[in-house]
Amino acid sequence: MSTYSIKDLEQLSGIKAHTLRIWEQRYNLLAPKRTDTNIRFYDDEDLKLILNVALLNDNGFKISKIAGMTYLEMKEEVVKLTEKNLTYDDQIHALTICMIEMDEDRFEKVLSTNILKIGFEQTMLNIIYPFLSKIGVLWQTGAINPAQEHFISNLVRQKLIVAIDGQLYKGGGKKFLLYLPEAELHEISLLFAAFIIKSKGHKVIYLGQNTPREDLKLVHRLHKPDYLMTVITTSPNSQEVQGYIDNLSELFNESEIIISGYQIVGQDLKMPKNVKALHYIRQIKEYLEELEAEFQEK
Template identity: 75%
Template structure:
């Protein structure tokens, strides 16, 4: 497995501790042991990142840095585990998830998520903890600072949690039909799964096609189910110069259906879409959109 390396700016972004403070801690307490490349550029490894995440968490919860510096790595970790088991501040939980990602610790990840689901529910755990966590490390994934194995590890665990949560929902009779899919080449599935969870939570029917759906498959399933809504998210595919044409083509092919779209390839552009296209700034806004649909339906009854 490729070893991950981090700059001091990476440590700052992941831990929330300013680079200037990290350097002081390094010099005064020897908390970090930076390595150097052949060209004498300083870098840090996974052990440094895990340590500084633990140190940051303890420090934010009232532990003096001098006290932390006198503890062994095992003692630091034990204190962090105790702390994250009794505290439920969102930042603390995000810290704990980040550590479990770096350590590839499925048991720790599962415990953090399960505890939060029991306390605040699945939806709020997604919105207040998992989404901010994914956003926090997303930039580092893109720049290669975080190992792809760590990305896949976390994404698959979140995906598993979503699938279990979706399976636990019951569709109401008389609910609307939503067909959810990702365009060909699009693999970023977590937000689509969360949309499926919210739709089922509200009692509506979900037909889920998932990642990289060929248009022929989309047409076939559409013809069978005749859904009221199509839902898709465009993060990487189709590309920015093709997305407007793609959406217009889909909206015309399924002109009697409302198309709900989101994703970074769609947002922030001056696209002009047909009337049957609704753009959501965040896919989590789908809950408010469904409530809007339901309110409109009730007012017309």
Template identity: 80%
Template sequence: MSTYSIKDLEQLSGIKAHTLRIWEQRYSLLSPKRTDTNIRYYDDEDLKLILNVALLNDNGIKISKIASMSSEEMREQVVKMTEKSLTHDDQIHALTICMIEMDEERFDKVLSTNILKIGFEQTMMNIIYPFMSKIGVLWQTGAINPAQEHFISNLVRQKLIVAIDGQMYRGGGKKFLLYLPAGELHEISLLFAAFLIKAKGHRVIYLGQNTPNDDLLEVYKLHKPEYLMTIITTSPGPEEVQNYINSLSRRFNNSQIIVSGYQIVGQDLEFPSNVKAMHYIRQIKDYLEEISPVLQEK
């Protein structure tokens, strides 16, 4: 079971901590626990409750009425609303509840419904990425346990692989070599980049997680790609990442190198002329628009 501070609840629900405290006092909505040192904390049940409350309240139901509902009544109302709602925030709330409950069937249904309504790319851009950004902050601080993070990542990864497999390469375009450095396992953004690149009609050579340097060099020599792309989330670490970027620039000086990820975004780094930093996924999409378009159909 995970534990959360009131700031964690604010981060995930969008409800200000001050408001949560008022609801706690006025309606007894939450029942915080206390550590041995008298520090207040909340558990998974509290988080699920406040996410349901937030969704219902955002959809016009008064807090006094919500407070009178049983947990089961709340859940039924939330399921009905998320199935009908088109708002991104409601869908993100629904996915967060699925994560806490580790409800694979419900998670898959929410994703599949959104893909049918707005398409795969828009679902990733407007729902999955904001959702994963929210939980990523809490995972980094230890508020969300690794099992929950793995559960979500693997389900999203499965959807991405199916979507990529559904794309046909018709020849032509530029050649992109995508990989993660040795020790790096966070693959979601790289997979989505592969999807976006293939959607533009370019060729993707995908090496994936934890690619040894020697293997990368061998594949590079064989395919001679115009573009090399990697995403650095945890490895190499902050003390090594500048040297790593400089090394990439020297070893693959005939290619444009695209780098992104937690160790890149917002860091005080210098980028050689053949290295371009991408600070968010939409920037990668915009960059692909600048590359000569490829005709998808004759």
């Protein structure tokens, strides 16, 4: 079971810590536990409760009414709400509850409903990515356990693979080689990039996670792609990434290289002439549209 500080609850629910304390005192909504050293903490049940409370409160339920509900009554109202047209933040709350409860069926239903309403691309950009960003911070600080993070990542990954398979290549366009460096396993952004690239009519050669350098060189030599793309989240680390980029530029100087990820965004790095850094994954679509405009001009 995970444990959370009141600041963790604030970050996940969007409810200010000050407000949580008032609700705690006035309505007995939460009952924090204490460590042996008298430090307050909350558990998974507290987090699920406050996420339900936040979603109901955001949708017009008065806190006094919510406080009088049983947990089951709250959950039933939340299920009804998530099947309607809710805000992106509400959907993120619903997915967070699914993560805490490890409820695959409910997670699948929330995602599928949004994909039908707003499409796969907008669901990724406006719901999945903000959701992953929110839980990623807590996972790094230990507030969310690895099992919960892996549970969600695998479900999202499955959705992405199905969506990519649905984009049939009809010939033409440019050739993109996508891969992750050795020891790099964070694949979701690269999969989403593959989906966007294929949806724009380009050919994707996808090598995926943990690609050995020699394998990359072999495939590059065989297919001669116009573009090489990678995402660096953890490997190589911040001390090694500049050297890695420089080496990549030299090895594949006949290709344009697109690079993104945590070790790239906001870092003081010098990009070689044939390397383009994307600061947000949504920029891949903008980048492709710019390329298309250039092709038309020529």
